[in-house]
Amino acid sequence: MFELQNVVYKDIIRIDDLTLARGKITVISGPSGGGKTTLLKLLINLISPDDGEIYYKGKKLEDYPPLGLRKMIKMLAQNPAMLGDTIREEFNRAAELARQDSFKDGDYRRLVGKMRLGKNLSESCDNLSGGEKQRVALARLLMLEPETLLLDEPAASLDTDNVKYLLNFLENYAEDNDTRIIMVSHVPEFANKIADQQVIIEDGELKGGKYYNGNSS
Numbered sequence: 500m501f502e503l504q505n506v507v508y509k510d511i512i513r514i515d516d517l518t519l520a521r522g523k524i525t526v527i528s529g530p531s532g533g534g535k536t537t538l539l540k541l542l543i544n545l546i547s548p549d550d551g552e553i554y555y556k557g558k559k560l561e562d563y564p565p566l567g568l569r570k571m572i573k574m575l576a577q578n579p580a581m582l583g584d585t586i587r588e589e590f591n592r593a594a595e596l597a598r599q600d601s602f603k604d605g606d607y608r609r610l611v612g613k614m615r616l617g618k619n620l621s622e623s624c625d626n627l628s629g630g631e632k633q634r635v636a637l638a639r640l641l642m643l644e645p646e647t648l649l650l651d652e653p654a655a656s657l658d659t660d661n662v663k664y665l666l667n668f669l670e671n672y673a674e675d676n677d678t679r680i681i682m683v684s685h686v687p688e689f690a691n692k693i694a695d696q697q698v699i700i701e702d703g704e705l706k707g708g709k710y711y712n713g714n715s716s
């Protein structure tokens with residue numbers, strides 16, 4: 500899906516050659532400050548490399564119309580901004596973007612259930628914890644049905660039980676919807692559970708990786 504060739508961004512990222520998301524789920528791990536978030540931002544063209552090229556489906560990122568790219572690839576930030584005052588408003592905004600006036604409260608409630616939020620749709624976003632906000636934002640992104648999802652530490656604020664649930668949910672979601680997921684996580688063990696590919700980034704450089712069909716990269 501993504502090919503990086505001789506990519507340099509400030510003194511933060513330096514990656515000579517990397518293919519990402521050949522399989523359904525890719526986990527990027529590595530120490531804090533290593534450049535994982537910066538790499539995701541490069542993949543969605545929020546920032547551009549100073550040098551080198553990034554290809555998505557064989558075409559340079561810069562050659563895609565920005566809106567077209569944003570439709571195909573969505574990124575869940577570590578601390579996503581809320582767009583509305585309540586959970587319902589958050590989902591309404593996504594429905595507007597998806598041009599889906601057919602979404603009803605019942606659909607929204609199902610999403611809240613899938614995200615294990617245990618909240619009413621009228622709940623104020625101000626009252627949500629960081630992890631809950633991130634799950635609302637994830638649900639909002641899923642409504643837009645991107646072909647590639649970039650997730651920045653989606654499990655960081657979850658307890659063990661909810662981490663297990665989320666991993667299982669993402670695995671099934673990727674399979675059922677033919678969606679590629681690239682997920683940043685501090686925790687390399689995630690990769691063992693659900694990843695088809697694991698990449699380790701340290702000090703902005705590729706420090707290892709493997710495909711879970713047994714090949715190294």
Ligand SMILES: Nc1ncnc2c1ncn2[C@@H]1O[C@H](COP(=O)(O)OP(=O)(O)OP(=O)(O)O)[C@@H](O)[C@H]1O
Pocket residue numbers: 509511529530531532533534535536537538685
């Ligand atoms: N816009 C920027 N300008 C300058 N430095 C930046 C910028 N964004 C990030 N950095 C620095 O680049 C390095 C990599 O940051 P990044 O957020 O990509 O790391 P990370 O691996 O995602 O970290 P964490 O796991 O803590 O979220 C850090 O040293 C950070 O301070």
